[in-house]
Amino acid sequence: MRFTAIDFEKANNDSCSVCSIGISVFENGMVIYSDNFLVQPPGNEYLPLHTSIHGIAAEDTCTAPHFPEVWDLISEHIEGQIVVAHNGCTVEFPILESLFRYYEMEMPSYQGICTLQLSQQLFPYLNNHQLSTLAELLNLNFSEKLHHNSQYDAEVCGLIFLRMHQYFKLNSSFQPDHKIKKEAVKKDFFSETFASKKIDSSLIYPTEKPKYENHYFYSKKVVITGEFTAFPKQRNKLAQILFDCGADINTSISKNTDLVLVGTGAGPKKMEKISALSIAVMNEEELLGLIKDFINS
Structure with a gap:
C-alpha cells in the first residue's frame, strides 16, 4: 500500500495562509520520501499566536515560493493518491480547496482519509484523539518539541494510520470489517504488540x-x-x-x-x-x- 501523509501550518486565520507544508510518503510500511516546504502566504502576514505555535515568522518566508510553485514539487505525491491527514476533514482538505480556489488552479483528485475521524471510530473510549495521545497508545515516539513541525506531524500521522491499518486490517474503504470491542483494543494490548520495537x-x-x-x-x-x-x-x-x-x-x-x-x-x-x-x-x-x-x- 502506498499513501501520502500531509500536514499544514498557517500564518494567520485565513484558510489560504499556509506557511509550511509537511509531506511523508509511505510504501509497503516504510517512509520512502519525507520533506518540509516553507510557503509564502498571501501578503506574508503573520499573527503572533500562530508564530508562537509553530515558530515560523514573516522573515522565514519572505523569499519562500508561493503555493503554486510548491505544488509543482509535491503534486505527484497527492494527485491520484491516498492522502492521509490528522483532522484532515476540517483542516488540510478544506485548506487545499481554498488554496486552489485562491490561485485559480484546477483541484486535484485524491482519496482523503482523516485519521482523527478514523481514530474516533476505532478508539471511542479515549478522552481525546490528539496526535500525541494516539502515538502513546500505539507505542510510537512523539516529541512535543517537534510537534507543529509540519514534516514531523505528517510522518507521525502516517505512522498512526499505518498501525491502525495493520492491526485492524481495514477494508478497501479503510473501515474495519467488524465492530470493534473496547476490550480488544486496550492500551496494554498495543504495548505488547508494538512496544518491543519502540525506541525512546x-x-x-x-x-x-x-x-x-x-x-x-x-x-x-x-x-x-x-x-x-x-x-x-x-x-x-x-x-x-x-x-x-x-x-x-x-x-x-x-x-x-x-x-x-x-x-x-x-x-x-x-x-x-x-x-x-x-x-x-x-x-x-x-x-x-x-x-x-x-x-x-
Whole structure:
C-alpha cells in the first residue's frame, strides 16, 4: 500500500495562509520520501499566536515560493493518491480547496482519509484523539518539541494510520470489517504488540551528548531492523547502547542512512530498499563484536 501523509501550518486565520507544508510518503510500511516546504502566504502576514505555535515568522518566508510553485514539487505525491491527514476533514482538505480556489488552479483528485475521524471510530473510549495521545497508545515516539513541525506531524500521522491499518486490517474503504470491542483494543494490548520495537524519543531526538566519541558508530546514521537474540524484545536497550557510542539513530531507511543493523525477520521489502540504495548492513555477530563491552555496563 502506498499513501501520502500531509500536514499544514498557517500564518494567520485565513484558510489560504499556509506557511509550511509537511509531506511523508509511505510504501509497503516504510517512509520512502519525507520533506518540509516553507510557503509564502498571501501578503506574508503573520499573527503572533500562530508564530508562537509553530515558530515560523514573516522573515522565514519572505523569499519562500508561493503555493503554486510548491505544488509543482509535491503534486505527484497527492494527485491520484491516498492522502492521509490528522483532522484532515476540517483542516488540510478544506485548506487545499481554498488554496486552489485562491490561485485559480484546477483541484486535484485524491482519496482523503482523516485519521482523527478514523481514530474516533476505532478508539471511542479515549478522552481525546490528539496526535500525541494516539502515538502513546500505539507505542510510537512523539516529541512535543517537534510537534507543529509540519514534516514531523505528517510522518507521525502516517505512522498512526499505518498501525491502525495493520492491526485492524481495514477494508478497501479503510473501515474495519467488524465492530470493534473496547476490550480488544486496550492500551496494554498495543504495548505488547508494538512496544518491543519502540525506541525512546530521547534517543532519536537527543538533547544530550553520547558518552563515547571515538567509537565505530560515532556520527553514523543507523537504522535497526529485525530481532536480535542478545536483545529479545529490547530494541530500546540496543538503541541506548548505540546512542552512547555516538550513533545517530533513525527509524526509517533513506539515502542518508549509513548503516542498517539487520536481525532475524527483517522484512523483504526493507531489504530490497537497502540493496537499491547500496547501504551497508551489519549482522548481529558483527554488532556484538563492536558493543560487547557495553552490554552490561
